[in-house]
Amino acid sequence: MLRFILGKFVFMVFSLFLLVTATFLLMNAIPGSPLQSEKAPNETVQKNLEAYYGLDKPLYVQYGKYMANLLQGDLGISMKKKFQSVDKMIANSFGPSLRLGLSAIVTSVIVGCILGMIAAMHHRKILDNVAMIIAVIGMAIPSIVLAPLLQYYFAFKWGFFEVAGLNAPLDYVLPTIALASGPIAFIARLLRSTMIEVLNADFIKTAKSKGLSGYVIVARHALRNSMLPVVTYLGYLTAGIITGSVVIEKIFAIPGIGKYFVQSIIDRDYPLIMGITIFYAVILMVTRFLADIAYVLIDPRMRASGGKGAK
């Protein structure tokens, strides 16, 4: 197990290095610069600024300097938000995204699992159809449509919630629904299909023959065996959701990290682009890594092959 974890870790560091290098090169390859502005800058001023940010140096010098700083844990300061350090910007904006993301993940797992269970237990009956219709609707309406709709009716028209912001617990409701609708649908469908299979397995028949009630069977025996794909998906979902959503953040005016991801590129804010990319990569790798471990714990078969895989 330890060797398995160590192997994964070394691989993570290596991929991170590749990613940083590739991002650095690509970022510098796109036209435009952090100093771009509609008004033609004065030449003197332009030169000063280039020297100030080290942009007048050859690319390999800039790269070397960045890597040296990075190794010391220094992500630099933003070129657009003057003298805000990138690590602080990420830390501050990650809070709201994380809290919202968490609430969306918990919601989607609970609601998605319940829907999926209901559908599987009532396979090919009315409840199955109802649950799956809800799931399809959730999949089909993108958050860019759902969020303004929720906002317009529940906040603006009927006044149940605040239009924007994340100041009180109730403020989380609308953005959470908007964020969770897709994952709920996905989890419900995923769980349904696996559970239908599991419910037909021999050990369930045994349980039934022991006289256990339907709900006990599902809760005790079937659910656990059907969770595997959901756990896999959770790894991706967590990474995707806690890193913020540009659309949701914009519509509900949430000071999250998602918007920096897009804005930093539009601004060509090099240090922020790098910082966010690294941060995203680490989150993605860590969540994948945790999902891998969860996998091993949940399914003994994986433990054997996982150990072998890492040699």
Add this chain to the structure above:
Amino acid sequence: MKGNFKKPVQFMLVLVIAFSMLLAACSSDNNKPTPSNNGGTNNGGETKAPQEFRFTIGSEPPSLDPALMTDAQSGIVASGLYEGLTRLNTKGEPENAIAKEIKASEDGKTYTITLREDAKWSNGDPVTAHDFEYAWKRSLNPETGSEYAYMLFYIENAEKFNSGEGTADEVGVKATGDYTLEVQLNSPAPYFPSLLAHYTYLPVHEGTVDGKPEWAAEANTIVSNGPFVLKQWVHADKLLLEKNPDYYNKDAINFDKVTISIVEDESTVFQLFETNKIDWIGAQAGSVPPDLTKKMIDEGRAEVTSVASVYYYLFNNNKVPFNNAKVRKAFSMSIDRQSLIDNVAQANQQPAYGLVPPSIAGPDGKMFREVYPDTGYFQENADEAKKLFEEGMAELGLTAFPEVTLLYNTSEGHKKLAEAVVDMWRKSLGVEVKLANQEWGTFLESRKAGQFDIARSGWGADINHPINFTFDLIHPKSGNNDGKYNNPKVEKLLDDSLVASSSEESMKMMAEAEKVAVSEDMGVLPTFYYTTVTMLKDGFEGVISDYSGHLDWVHGSKK
């Protein structure tokens, strides 16, 4: 194998691992302030309810350091935090602020400014002439990395110092006493008192700023001298300002508390306004959503103000077919500007036949456009345009219209306008112009490099003076003249305008240059002057949009 169940504990463990990281990080970030936990400041024995003004801005101020500010958002916040030598009044005219008296020498090149002695920094130190000298020289210092340093290049040897050739001592600004500032200019600049109100000319507190470039990135490290102090700055979320009890003219300030939230989405801003969470909507807040603009104006709830910005298209003057004036004119004359405004732009913009917008001040206390109207520069006329177009094509020796592309930066609004314009050309001139869009950074690079036939452009004012729209746009040596329009006559008029004997004479030459550039040459294609659509909650007074459409809230009050 399948029946190999262990204790439920193991299943719980899985869940714990999956969420442990999330939960752990969750508790670490609890510094989020609850709204309105700071009541209004109680001034004196008065029991008057605290006055609060709340509005949104579309993006966070990139900096609140006067040397580093470049945008409207920073400017709006800074106007509350800092006080310069002058401040523009509601008509856009400079009024003395920290300055008590501004005296210009005979030749207009030396200014002697006497400062008031009762102004204080928020840490209690007096505001002196040394603070201004320090601030300006700091902006000019190449090591500060100030983008707007060129705003100070009117001062003698300022550019030399900024380019690294001169020294700070040579720069023509000197505090000759604690409350006297002497400024030497390169050439007379009658609008210098207006310039003094610009944020690049704001003072900074030396002890706070020196050696600490990050001083203006957090609320608790900012030392300011204006009518308000920054109480709280939650990055990317909101700024909280409170009335400065030590401000020298605090009786003129009515708001006790100002909350500025950062909200990007226009329809969210509108809904916040309608649910009584904010008191103002305007340009810097992202404006009223376009689909609601007409309704709001018709209901009398929104107000349209002109803004010192012009929307125009650049012709590549060096490239066939737009190296021919007749072709350029034909393209301009075949656009129905009013129809473009009514059907596409839809915010009561004003048709532009020139470059200087109507809100720019002119000579003798009048507006520039009142004295020099642009309506006679040329007429929209499809038949005339067609004739000119054919003449131009003949002059160029072309039988078929070459392939031409209109380039714009990616945006739904620009796209709609470009499509409408191309359609008008198709109908009246029978030409097919292609459309291409590029992401902002790429677009700017293409435009600078002259890689276009026609390119979308917009231009706003830094100061309330026609020089912004003449020198910058049509002078052959201007770095913003991306279409490379070049007429020696215009160049001479503009150069002469700088050394003209009076401000009136100077503006007359600028107007003449503009007329030649548009009426005779059509070096660029003006389409409309921008407007801003604003909404203000009942009971507020003195909250206005200034000449450039920027919110001016500092002297507002609430009934």
